[in-house]
Amino acid sequence: MPSSHQIPVELPWSPEALAAFEFPGDLLLPRGPRNYVGAVTCLRLTLYFKDAHTAATRERLCLCFDAFRELAGDALSWLWREKPPRGxxxxxxxNSQPLRxxxxxxxxDDHLSFCYTSGANAEDAGAWQFLVYGKRGWQSRMGDDMSVLELSAPTGHFSGEKCQFIEFAIKCAHWLRAAHGHAxxxxxxxxxxxxxNEPIEAVLAQRLPGLxxxxxxxxANRAELKHLKFKTVSWLTLLDDARLAAAGGFDQLRSALSEPYFRLQGYGSGVLIQAGARPLAYADAEDPRPPEYVLLDHQLRGLRPASVGNLHFNPKSAEPRLIGRLADQWMRRFEVDASEIPIHEARLARQHPRTYE
Structure with a gap:
C-alpha cells in the first residue's frame, strides 16, 4: 500500500490503474498511517429511494442483494450492523443469517442498517460492498423519507454494452423505484x-473530478436535495420521471445528448443516462474534467444544487476535508458558463467515440 508520500494522483487514471489501489488507514491523520485498509478504489452505484420501512420495499432490497451476490460470488466477508435490534x-x-x-x-421502526464488505479484516475497506441505510417508519412520516442503497464492485467490473454492472443498476433502480442516483x-x-479516512477522499476528489x-x-435528506433535485452527474446518472420532466423530458434530453457519447435507458419509473462507454475519473492534464460530464451537468444544472452543505465531518485537526467552500466547489466542479460549452463539445468531438462492445 502507498505511503502518504505516494498518493497516486499523477497516474493515468485508467480502469487498470485504478483497480490496484488500497490506502492504509488514517493515512493523512497526524497519527497515521495505521495497519488496516482505510480506503479502496471501486465502481459504485448509489440509489436514493423511499419507503424503506415497508415490507414490499424491504423485499425488493432483498432482491437487490440476491442480484448483488450473483455478481460478487463469495467475495463478501464481513457484515456490520448499526444498532441491530437483535444479534x-x-x-x-x-456465520450470519440470510438478509431476508x-x-x-x-x-x-427498527433501524435498517446493513453493510456487507469484502475487507479481509473487519475494519478494512473492501471493493465489494452492499450498504443499505433505511429510514424508520416514523422518520418517513415526518418527512425524512429518503433512504440509500450503495453497491460497489472492483473497478474493472464492466465491459461495454453488455456490462453486467449497468444491467444490475437498471434492475435495482427499477425494483426500488429510485428517485435519483449515480454510479x-x-x-x-x-x-x-x-x-x-475522509481526508484521502478529500485529496483525491479535488484532483479527480470523476470520483x-x-x-x-x-x-440523502438534506433540504437542498429535495424538491426534484439530485446530487451529481457521473458515468451513470439516474433521474425518476418527475425529475426527468423537470429536465425537459426524455425526447429533449436525447436530442441534447448526442450519440454515441450518451445513451439513455428507462428503468420503469425513470431514466438512466450513460455518459461514455466506461467511467472516467480524469480526462487529461489540460482539463481533468471529462467533457461528457461537463455537458451533462450543463444540461441538468437546474436540478443540481450548488451546495448541499458539508460533504465530510468537521476535522479535529488540520487534515483536508470537503467542508464549506471546498464542498461547494466539489458540487460545482463540472459547472461552466454557457459560452464555454462549444469548447467542451470540441473536446468531446476530438475523442474517438468509446465503443459499446
Missing amino acids: MPKQRVK DMIGTMSE GYALNLSPVRRER DAGNAALL
Whole structure:
C-alpha cells in the first residue's frame, strides 16, 4: 500500500490503474498511517429511494442483494450492523443469517442498517460492498423519507454494452423505484472508521473530478436535495420521471445528448443516462474534467444544487476535508458558463467515440 508520500494522483487514471489501489488507514491523520485498509478504489452505484420501512420495499432490497451476490460470488466477508435490534453488530458473512431472515424479524421502526464488505479484516475497506441505510417508519412520516442503497464492485467490473454492472443498476433502480442516483468511480472507506479516512477522499476528489465524494446516508435528506433535485452527474446518472420532466423530458434530453457519447435507458419509473462507454475519473492534464460530464451537468444544472452543505465531518485537526467552500466547489466542479460549452463539445468531438462492445 502507498505511503502518504505516494498518493497516486499523477497516474493515468485508467480502469487498470485504478483497480490496484488500497490506502492504509488514517493515512493523512497526524497519527497515521495505521495497519488496516482505510480506503479502496471501486465502481459504485448509489440509489436514493423511499419507503424503506415497508415490507414490499424491504423485499425488493432483498432482491437487490440476491442480484448483488450473483455478481460478487463469495467475495463478501464481513457484515456490520448499526444498532441491530437483535444479534451482534459485527459478524462474519458465512456465520450470519440470510438478509431476508434478519429483515423479516424487524419492525418498521427498527433501524435498517446493513453493510456487507469484502475487507479481509473487519475494519478494512473492501471493493465489494452492499450498504443499505433505511429510514424508520416514523422518520418517513415526518418527512425524512429518503433512504440509500450503495453497491460497489472492483473497478474493472464492466465491459461495454453488455456490462453486467449497468444491467444490475437498471434492475435495482427499477425494483426500488429510485428517485435519483449515480454510479462511477469512488472510494469505499472503512465501514467503521469512515471519518478517519475522509481526508484521502478529500485529496483525491479535488484532483479527480470523476470520483464521487461524501456520505450518501448523511446527505440523502438534506433540504437542498429535495424538491426534484439530485446530487451529481457521473458515468451513470439516474433521474425518476418527475425529475426527468423537470429536465425537459426524455425526447429533449436525447436530442441534447448526442450519440454515441450518451445513451439513455428507462428503468420503469425513470431514466438512466450513460455518459461514455466506461467511467472516467480524469480526462487529461489540460482539463481533468471529462467533457461528457461537463455537458451533462450543463444540461441538468437546474436540478443540481450548488451546495448541499458539508460533504465530510468537521476535522479535529488540520487534515483536508470537503467542508464549506471546498464542498461547494466539489458540487460545482463540472459547472461552466454557457459560452464555454462549444469548447467542451470540441473536446468531446476530438475523442474517438468509446465503443459499446
